[in-house]
Amino acid sequence: xxxxxxxxxxxxxxxxxxxxxxxxxAGLPSVPLTxxxxxxxxxxxxxxxxxxxxxxxxxxxxxxxxxxxxxNFTGIGLPEKxxxxxxMQKACGAGGTVKEGRIEIQGDRREIVAKILxxxxxxxxxxGG
Numbered sequence: 001x002x003x004x005x006x007x008x009x010x011x012x013x014x015x016x017x018x019x020x021x022x023x024x025x026a027g028l029p030s031v032p033l034t035x036x037x038x039x040x041x042x043x044x045x046x047x048x049x050x051x052x053x054x055x056x057x058x059x060x061x062x063x064x065x066x067x068x069x070x071x072n073f074t075g076i077g078l079p080e081k082x083x084x085x086x087x088m089q090k091a092c093g094a095g096g097t098v099k100e101g102r103i104e105i106q107g108d109r110r111e112i113v114a115k116i117l118x119x120x121x122x123x124x125x126x127x128g129g
Contacts, residue, residue, distance in 0.1 A: 049121065049123060050074075050075065050076070050120070050121040050122050050123075051073075051074045051075065051122060051123065052072065052122070052123045052124075052125055053070055053071070053072055053073055053117055053122045053123070053124055053125070054070070054071050054072045054124075054125055054126075054127040054128075055068065055069070055070055055110050055113055055114055055117075055124050055125065055126050055127065056068070056069040056070075056071060056127055056128045057069075057108055057110060057128060058128075065106070066107055066108045067104050067105065067106060067107070068104070068105045068106075068107065068108060068109045068110050068113055069102050069103070069104050069105075070084075070088075070102060070103040070104075070105075070113060070117065070124075071101075071102045071103075073101065073122075078098065078101075081098050081101070081103055082098050084103060084116070084117075084120060085097065085098050085103045085105070087116055088103065088105050088109070088112070088113050088116050089105065091112050091115075091116060092105055092106075092107065092109040092112050092113070094106040094107050094109060110126060114126070
């Protein structure tokens with residue numbers, strides 16, 4: 001059996017080799033031709049008062065687990081509720097869902113949820129226990 005070909009260990013090209021060094025900037029614009037428009041926020045600015053929403057703490061029928069429920073939304077659809085739920089989940093570091101028009105967040109997170117709702121233009125009210 002013959003030995004396999006040896007691999008050179010002399011280093012080959014220097015490590016400082018720049019593969020883009022041969023490119024020429026000739027013909028490229030130095031700045032963008034058209035200025036970028038200012039960044040638009042994803043959602044429009046919240047309205048001053050979008051109505052009252054109730055924040056409840058429930059444990060019944062959940063095996064003793066506490067869930068924060070936001071109910072009684074008026075004038076918003078399912079996509080916006082899902083967007084609010086996702087924002088609440090991220091802020092609380094907990095799971096959640098939208099069921100029957102209500103947002104449910106795992107755990108007792110009423111203060112964090114109230115802050116998010118206030119920023120969105122709602123008037124949160126702590127209801128129940």
